[in-house]
Amino acid sequence: MFFQQLVNGLTIGGVYALIALGYTMVYGIIELINFAHGEIYMIGAYAGIIAIAAAQTLIAGGIPPIAAVALALLAAMLVCAAYGFTMEKLAYRPLRHAPRLSPLISALGVSIFLQNFIMIAQGTRDKVFPHLFENTVAFDLGSVRVSLIQIAIIVGCFMMMALLHLVIQHTKIGTAMRATAQDKTAAALCGIHVDHVISVTFMIGSLLAGAAGVMIAMYYGLVNYSIGYLAGIKAFTAAVLGGIGNIPGAMIGGMILGLLESFGAGYISPEYKDVIAFSILILVLLIKPSGLLGENLAEKA
Amino acid sequence: MLEIRGLHVHYGAIHALKGIDLRVEQGEIVTLIGANGAGKSTTLMSISGIHAPSSGRILFEDFPVEGMRPDRIVRAGISQVPEGRRIFARLTVQENLRMGAFARSGSSVGNADLDTVYDLFPILRERRLQRGGTLSGGEQQMLAIARALMARPKLLLLDEPSLGLAPILVERVFERIREINRSGVTILLVEQNAHMALHLASRAYVMETGRIVISGDSRVLVGDPQIKRAYLGEMDIDTTQKPTRSA
Ligand SMILES: Nc1ncnc2c1ncn2[C@@H]1O[C@H](COP(=O)(O)OP(=O)(O)O)[C@@H](O)[C@H]1O
Ligand SMILES: [Mg+2]
Numbered sequence: 001m002f003f004q005q006l007v008n009g010l011t012i013g014g015v016y017a018l019i020a021l022g023y024t025m026v027y028g029i030i031e032l033i034n035f036a037h038g039e040i041y042m043i044g045a046y047a048g049i050i051a052i053a054a055a056q057t058l059i060a061g062g063i064p065p066i067a068a069v070a071l072a073l074l075a076a077m078l079v080c081a082a083y084g085f086t087m088e089k090l091a092y093r094p095l096r097h098a099p100r101l102s103p104l105i106s107a108l109g110v111s112i113f114l115q116n117f118i119m120i121a122q123g124t125r126d127k128v129f130p131h132l133f134e135n136t137v138a139f140d141l142g143s144v145r146v147s148l149i150q151i152a153i154i155v156g157c158f159m160m161m162a163l164l165h166l167v168i169q170h171t172k173i174g175t176a177m178r179a180t181a182q183d184k185t186a187a188a189l190c191g192i193h194v195d196h197v198i199s200v201t202f203m204i205g206s207l208l209a210g211a212a213g214v215m216i217a218m219y220y221g222l223v224n225y226s227i228g229y230l231a232g233i234k235a236f237t238a239a240v241l242g243g244i245g246n247i248p249g250a251m252i253g254g255m256i257l258g259l260l261e262s263f264g265a266g267y268i269s270p271e272y273k274d275v276i277a278f279s280i281l282i283l284v285l286l287i288k289p290s291g292l293l294g295e296n297l298a299e300k301a
Numbered sequence: 302m303l304e305i306r307g308l309h310v311h312y313g314a315i316h317a318l319k320g321i322d323l324r325v326e327q328g329e330i331v332t333l334i335g336a337n338g339a340g341k342s343t344t345l346m347s348i349s350g351i352h353a354p355s356s357g358r359i360l361f362e363d364f365p366v367e368g369m370r371p372d373r374i375v376r377a378g379i380s381q382v383p384e385g386r387r388i389f390a391r392l393t394v395q396e397n398l399r400m401g402a403f404a405r406s407g408s409s410v411g412n413a414d415l416d417t418v419y420d421l422f423p424i425l426r427e428r429r430l431q432r433g434g435t436l437s438g439g440e441q442q443m444l445a446i447a448r449a450l451m452a453r454p455k456l457l458l459l460d461e462p463s464l465g466l467a468p469i470l471v472e473r474v475f476e477r478i479r480e481i482n483r484s485g486v487t488i489l490l491v492e493q494n495a496h497m498a499l500h501l502a503s504r505a506y507v508m509e510t511g512r513i514v515i516s517g518d519s520r521v522l523v524g525d526p527q528i529k530r531a532y533l534g535e536m537d538i539d540t541t542q543k544p545t546r547s548a
Contacts, residue, residue: 172399172403175392175396175399175400176400176403178389178391178392178396179389179392179396179400182389182390182391182392183387183389185351185383185387186383186387186388186389187400188349188350188351188371188372189349189351189371189375189380189381189383189387189449190375190400190401190403190404190448190452191371191372191375191376191401191403191404191405191452192372192400192403192404193370193372194371194372
């Protein structure tokens, strides 16, 4: 039981972490809660399904499962990066110097727009993610069953987070993202094109969410146009738990939330999964709004 | 090198600059002094492209730069050390310096540039792996200047580099500014510490509420009774006293 819930928790926690990173990176740089971020994740899931379907009809004899997964991830990441870029440019950039509430309302609008757009374009019925691996169980110890998909998701999430860490800490654009998050005017005076850095931030956050969308579609097998809502709130909770604006915080917050949900579902009742997540959100906001790793606002100034 | 003509800047309803005219020639140190709120920082921020002027011209090497994007202005050869230093507190000293060179193409920014600024400010070499926020005020000011130099500017704008520093440190910072100027960088220095600034600069402009009210040779201005009363905190007759600090 314990080990089973641990693996389930790490699987779902890794996905929450990937989505939470987009919330936290965008918040870190422009102090906006991007309510439309959950929709990007949903679009990633659809992009993956469509890419596999297209490849299987175009290529005679179909494609091997590994290639299909790689293709789905690549397509989702590219499509989502494009959506993230466009969303920032059209819905948020014109409001850069507007009162704080304006971009927040714009984000709600983008969220509703994207959800309805996908509903109309793809229909209201669930879409099936193709069954690529026939019930493959990596190991089965009687009460504990770990699937190949779970292992792939956990490994994939950790690899993407490690890669993101490298980019943020050790590349020129990553350092510029951290500098811009701290002081946009000083960054501009250094010769950093701030709008460009903000675009890159949206694109990276969105491609991580797109990858998360494919992983979840593969894990549960079904997607529909409304999955972005709950996943978005859960990932937002993870970001707040870790400290909004803090990148390692989003990774840790996602993992903790996934594990708590999973253990709650296993030891209490599966119905309590969402209650646990939202109780955590409320508790963190009441007790420590800066989150586990969040810095005081004074330190940021 | 730099020529500003009839520059007006508004912050909403506030008319911060009311027609500024100012010139800086190649190789000079020019200072812009004036009381708090006169519009000195606004002038520098307009040159750097942070504030768009409502009218007027800013020519850099005979090329109009007003309203241009800040990163393009840095690329054109103008760097600024902003008021209050504004170093990146959570980046290391070395990362701060590398950000200073951001506008230059990646491969040409070697360790040679870092060595040059480390030679100018040896303390930064010792502190290179520390976060900027852990530095003392004086060290942060050196880092802010070093960061601006990493862009290899032709014109360096400095906004109150003496702010909040002990007199001994102010002297050290001013020595460095002189050294930077000798290495071929033209300097426009904004100061409230008028005494030090007038001694360092060859020419000066005095600002009051958005206008240039006096300009000329600094040596002449140091002796000007009106300047003494308003900016040097001295009485007219008090010319023998060794200058130490201003109001
Ligand atoms: N961001 C801003 N918004 C509104 N007013 C400003 C802003 N920055 C400066 N001001 C106003 O513009 C005038 C000039 O300010 P500033 O350029 O900072 O002066 P100085 O650097 O000489 O102290 C002041 O009246 C100040 O209150
Ligand atoms: Mg000022």
